Amino acid sequence: MNTNNRTEISTIGEFGLIERLTSDIKPVNKETVTAVGDDAAILQFSSDEEVLISTDLLMEGIHFDLTYFPLKHLGYKAAMVNFSDIYAMNGTPKQITVSLALSKKFCIEDVEDFYAGVKLACAQHGVDIVGGDTSASLTGLAISITVTGTAPKGTAVKRSTAKETDLICVSGNLGAAYMGLQLLEREKIATAGKDIQPDFAGKEYILERQLKPEARRDIIERLREENIRPTAMIDISDGLSSELMHICKQSSVGCRIYEERIPIDYQTAIMAEELNMNVMTCALNGGEDYELLFTVPIADHEKVAAMKDIRVIGHIVSESMGNAMITRDGVEMQLRAQGWTMESAE
Amino acid sequence: MNTNNRTEISTIGEFGLIERLTSDIKPVNKETVTAVGDDAAILQFSSDEEVLISTDLLMEGIHFDLTYFPLKHLGYKAAMVNFSDIYAMNGTPKQITVSLALSKKFCIEDVEDFYAGVKLACAQHGVDIVGGDTSASLTGLAISITVTGTAPKGTAVKRSTAKETDLICVSGNLGAAYMGLQLLEREKIATAGKDIQPDFAGKEYILERQLKPEARRDIIERLREENIRPTAMIDISDGLSSELMHICKQSSVGCRIYEERIPIDYQTAIMAEELNMNVMTCALNGGEDYELLFTVPIADHEKVAAMKDIRVIGHIVSESMGNAMITRDGVEMQLRAQGWTMESAE
Numbered sequence: 001m002n003t004n005n006r007t008e009i010s011t012i013g014e015f016g017l018i019e020r021l022t023s024d025i026k027p028v029n030k031e032t033v034t035a036v037g038d039d040a041a042i043l044q045f046s047s048d049e050e051v052l053i054s055t056d057l058l059m060e061g062i063h064f065d066l067t068y069f070p071l072k073h074l075g076y077k078a079a080m081v082n083f084s085d086i087y088a089m090n091g092t093p094k095q096i097t098v099s100l101a102l103s104k105k106f107c108i109e110d111v112e113d114f115y116a117g118v119k120l121a122c123a124q125h126g127v128d129i130v131g132g133d134t135s136a137s138l139t140g141l142a143i144s145i146t147v148t149g150t151a152p153k154g155t156a157v158k159r160s161t162a163k164e165t166d167l168i169c170v171s172g173n174l175g176a177a178y179m180g181l182q183l184l185e186r187e188k189i190a191t192a193g194k195d196i197q198p199d200f201a202g203k204e205y206i207l208e209r210q211l212k213p214e215a216r217r218d219i220i221e222r223l224r225e226e227n228i229r230p231t232a233m234i235d236i237s238d239g240l241s242s243e244l245m246h247i248c249k250q251s252s253v254g255c256r257i258y259e260e261r262i263p264i265d266y267q268t269a270i271m272a273e274e275l276n277m278n279v280m281t282c283a284l285n286g287g288e289d290y291e292l293l294f295t296v297p298i299a300d301h302e303k304v305a306a307m308k309d310i311r312v313i314g315h316i317v318s319e320s321m322g323n324a325m326i327t328r329d330g331v332e333m334q335l336r337a338q339g340w341t342m343e344s345a346e
Numbered sequence: 347m348n349t350n351n352r353t354e355i356s357t358i359g360e361f362g363l364i365e366r367l368t369s370d371i372k373p374v375n376k377e378t379v380t381a382v383g384d385d386a387a388i389l390q391f392s393s394d395e396e397v398l399i400s401t402d403l404l405m406e407g408i409h410f411d412l413t414y415f416p417l418k419h420l421g422y423k424a425a426m427v428n429f430s431d432i433y434a435m436n437g438t439p440k441q442i443t444v445s446l447a448l449s450k451k452f453c454i455e456d457v458e459d460f461y462a463g464v465k466l467a468c469a470q471h472g473v474d475i476v477g478g479d480t481s482a483s484l485t486g487l488a489i490s491i492t493v494t495g496t497a498p499k500g501t502a503v504k505r506s507t508a509k510e511t512d513l514i515c516v517s518g519n520l521g522a523a524y525m526g527l528q529l530l531e532r533e534k535i536a537t538a539g540k541d542i543q544p545d546f547a548g549k550e551y552i553l554e555r556q557l558k559p560e561a562r563r564d565i566i567e568r569l570r571e572e573n574i575r576p577t578a579m580i581d582i583s584d585g586l587s588s589e590l591m592h593i594c595k596q597s598s599v600g601c602r603i604y605e606e607r608i609p610i611d612y613q614t615a616i617m618a619e620e621l622n623m624n625v626m627t628c629a630l631n632g633g634e635d636y637e638l639l640f641t642v643p644i645a646d647h648e649k650v651a652a653m654k655d656i657r658v659i660g661h662i663v664s665e666s667m668g669n670a671m672i673t674r675d676g677v678e679m680q681l682r683a684q685g686w687t688m689e690s691a692e
Binding site for chain 2: 002009020027034040049097102128130
């Protein structure tokens with residue numbers, strides 16, 4: 001490893017690192033339609049269909065805490081977040097590979113529990129497990145899942161194609177998964193070493209959002225039924241603010257969203273109140289919502305406004321106007337991106 | 347995690363675990379031709395071509411030791427072993443995704459070194475990097491690479507299709523990568539905390555086999571030129587013995603190989619002598635050779651015997667005869683499989 005000329009990764013962050021590593025990559029194969037830079041890469045192996053591929057690597061202690069995360073739920077979630085990447089391309093997930101690195105604390109039943117969750121998610125979304133890898137690990141569990149999906153040629157929706165005046169839409173509600181995580185962390189500390197059970201009464205919804213997220217196939221299907229084709233789309237894994245800035249940067253546009261339009265469930269709001277946190281900050285930056293964020297032509301306004309569980313939260317503006325949220329009291333607040341940073345690691 | 351009803355993974359091993367987890371998986375998508383159980387899964391998205399997909403997860407401390415493994419070499423090797431899986435299906439690698447989990451000890455230059463190796467391997471084999479994921483890690487480096495490749499429909503070669511009387515062939519030579527690893531481990535101990543350089547004179551070949559393995563595209567191409575289509579094929583990552591038993595088990599056949607036919611480089615033999623190890627054990631079980639092991643119809647004997655860098659080492663027999671090696675003194679020795687075991691982990 002480099003000892004001289006060290007530049008800490010924290011100085012450029014996750015997205016800076018990816019850009020630095022991949023900016024010189026030029027695809028050479030005719031089958032590679034688009035490579036790095038979206039929820040999934042687009043590959044084309046036939047004249048009428050495109051293949052989508054996406055991958056995630058999850059590390060114990062960084063992405064999940066087995067103290068309160070049951071392995072079956074973890075398997076379900078690990079599969080689901082990959083399906084979400086394919087739906088975010090307007091595609092249909094078809095196959096996954098599942099790789100696990102396991103330390104000695106795990107027994108066969110543990111791995112079976114994990115797989116039971118993966119299989120349940122696959123059964124619900126019609127996805128095949130087609131391969132994988134298992135190996136040892138010195139410390140804890142590492143999970144790598146790669147998903148492939150398909151989309152009829154030319155129908156995959158990228159991040160880079162939002163246009164000025166497009167409406168910005170989001171499915172479901174935001175911040176709940178993050179509040180569920182805060183609750184689990186609080187109860188972990190409160191019950192540590194004591195013979196008491198955590199108190200989750202009235203908090204079932206935010207827990208479920210953290211422990212059992214659902215990829216929004218239903219939204220993709222209903223958009224098709226309504227004949228609405230998003231101009232750009234991404235799934236919300238790192239928080240609304242960060243994802244919206246991906247769309248804007250890659251589409252060379254700006255955005256205006258309205259605080260009063262951001263969908264927040266009442267359990268999320270109550271939990272934020274209890275923990276003395278700003279609920280809007282949680283909704284903007286919380287992450288792990290796995291809702292869909294997409295843009296549609298302004299001509300689709302009536303149709304999309306009438307759709308259940310979809311909220312129009314703002315619109316696309318020119319790049320020079322930047323990315324901002326209009327607060328309830330009419331102030332323009334600059335949006336900031338928050339991706340993964342090395343600060344969370346030891 | 348399970349505390350009652352614990353069955354240690356070591357009781358069934360890697361292959362037993364995979365079988366237990368995947369035996370009930372039934373593909374539901376028409377595009378899934380074959381799933382778990384080969385070097386790569388076979389997917390079909392068009393009428394004239396099949397897509398191959400394979401994945402590997404590599405963990406620091408288990409699969410590599412950064413004390414002596416330069417990051418650029420590690421990137422090169424991590425990509426190369428994935429290409430090897432596609433060649434082992436008689437396919438052409440086309441795209442990879444690269445995911446890294448990094449602890450704080452790594453700086454940007456380290457990750458760039460790693461990527462430089464990946465990119466070099468990709469450039470040599472015409473492969474595109476199409477995606478990936480980077481995240482934090484509490485402890486060390488985890489690498490997950492997924493590769494996709496293509497093969498004209500019906501030409502992918504599986505493990506399960508070897509036939510009685512087929513000849514068993516192997517490319518290159520065996521045991522060198524393992525001896526290179528032993529040498530690196532010896533010099534790591536010998537030079538630890540001392541201001542001396544390791545002594546690698548005359549050992550360049552076995553070091554290169556460990557630090558810079560090459561996927562055997564050349565063999566695949568020459569087999570095509572000679573119009574030889576292997577009946578079954580696998581790449582040697584876990585050792586000849588283990589891989590040959592995969593072919594035999596999945597093809598429901600047995601095998602006879604001949605000790606005197608096993609190809610071993612003289613540097614491998616010298617190193618084994620120096621370390622007081624049995625060179626044949628190293629060749630049979632060493633692993634990381636990334637040579638191709640394949641079977642051909644007996645009618646191709648003359649053609650294959652005349653090919654440079656390919657050795658006919660035995661033949662396929664009926665399943666009831668089992669898997670054995672005939673030693674130089676004519677004794678039949680049962681082959682044993684050695685996959686990954688949890689014993690190597692803490």
